[in-house]
Amino acid sequence: MPSASRRFAVLLIFAGVALTILYFSGYSDTIDSVGAQLRPASKEATQQPIVVEDSILHGHAIAPKLGNETAKAELGRAAWKLFHTTFARFPDKPTKDESRALKSYIHLFQRLYPCGECATHFGELLQKYPPQVSSRSSAAAWGCHVHNKVNERLKKELFDCSNIGDFYDCGCAEDEKEGGTKAQGKAETS
Structure with missing residues (x-):
C-alpha cells in the first residue's frame, strides 16, 4: 500500500492537471481570438494605410x-x-x-x-x-x-x-x- 505522502503527491498532481484543463477550456475562445490576431494579415490588409489621429x-x-x-x-x-x-x-x-x-x-x-x-x-x-x-x-x-x-x-x-x-x-x-x-x-x- 502506498504511503500517505505518495498518495497526496499523486492527488496533488491530478488536481493540478484537472485545474489546468478546466482553466484552458474556459478560455479557448480567447486563445483562438489571440491566435487569429497573431496570424499574418492578408495582402490587402497590409496595404491599408495606417492612420494615426x-x-x-x-x-x-x-x-x-x-x-x-x-x-x-x-x-x-x-x-x-x-x-x-x-x-x-x-x-x-x-x-x-x-x-x-x-x-x-x-x-x-x-x-x-x-x-x-x-x-x-x-x-x-x-x-x-x-x-x-x-x-x-x-x-x-x-x-x-x-x-x-x-x-x-x-x-x-x-x-x-x-x-x-x-x-x-x-x-x-x-x-x-x-x-x-x-x-x-x-x-x-x-
Missing part, C-alpha cells in the same frame, strides 16, 4: 510615476542615446513621409515613455518646442536643445550642441565601407 499623437502620458531613481536615470540615458542616434541616422533630405514618421515617433515616444512624470514634462517641451524634422541637422539640433532643457530642469551640465556629432555617430562609416552611398558619418548641427 492627432488625439493619439498628442494625448496624455500613459505610464505611471517611476519611483526608482536608479532605474529612471538608466532609462533616461538609454532614451537619449536612442533619440540622438535616431536623429544622427535621419536622412539629410528626408521625404515628407520620412519627416512625418519621425515627428509621429517623437510624439508616440513621449506618450509611451515608461516614466510618467518624465513623459509629462517631455510633452510640455514638445508643445513649447515642436520637433524639427526637415533634415538630419535640424533634428539633431532640436534633440540637443530639448535635451539641454531637460538638463536645465534636472540641474545638470548643459551640452555644447555644436559637438553633438562627436558623441552620437550615425554609424554611416560602415555603410560607406560597403560601397553604399549613405549619409555622412556624423550628425551635423546648425
Whole structure:
C-alpha cells in the first residue's frame, strides 16, 4: 500500500492537471481570438494605410510615476542615446513621409515613455518646442536643445550642441565601407 505522502503527491498532481484543463477550456475562445490576431494579415490588409489621429499623437502620458531613481536615470540615458542616434541616422533630405514618421515617433515616444512624470514634462517641451524634422541637422539640433532643457530642469551640465556629432555617430562609416552611398558619418548641427 502506498504511503500517505505518495498518495497526496499523486492527488496533488491530478488536481493540478484537472485545474489546468478546466482553466484552458474556459478560455479557448480567447486563445483562438489571440491566435487569429497573431496570424499574418492578408495582402490587402497590409496595404491599408495606417492612420494615426492627432488625439493619439498628442494625448496624455500613459505610464505611471517611476519611483526608482536608479532605474529612471538608466532609462533616461538609454532614451537619449536612442533619440540622438535616431536623429544622427535621419536622412539629410528626408521625404515628407520620412519627416512625418519621425515627428509621429517623437510624439508616440513621449506618450509611451515608461516614466510618467518624465513623459509629462517631455510633452510640455514638445508643445513649447515642436520637433524639427526637415533634415538630419535640424533634428539633431532640436534633440540637443530639448535635451539641454531637460538638463536645465534636472540641474545638470548643459551640452555644447555644436559637438553633438562627436558623441552620437550615425554609424554611416560602415555603410560607406560597403560601397553604399549613405549619409555622412556624423550628425551635423546648425
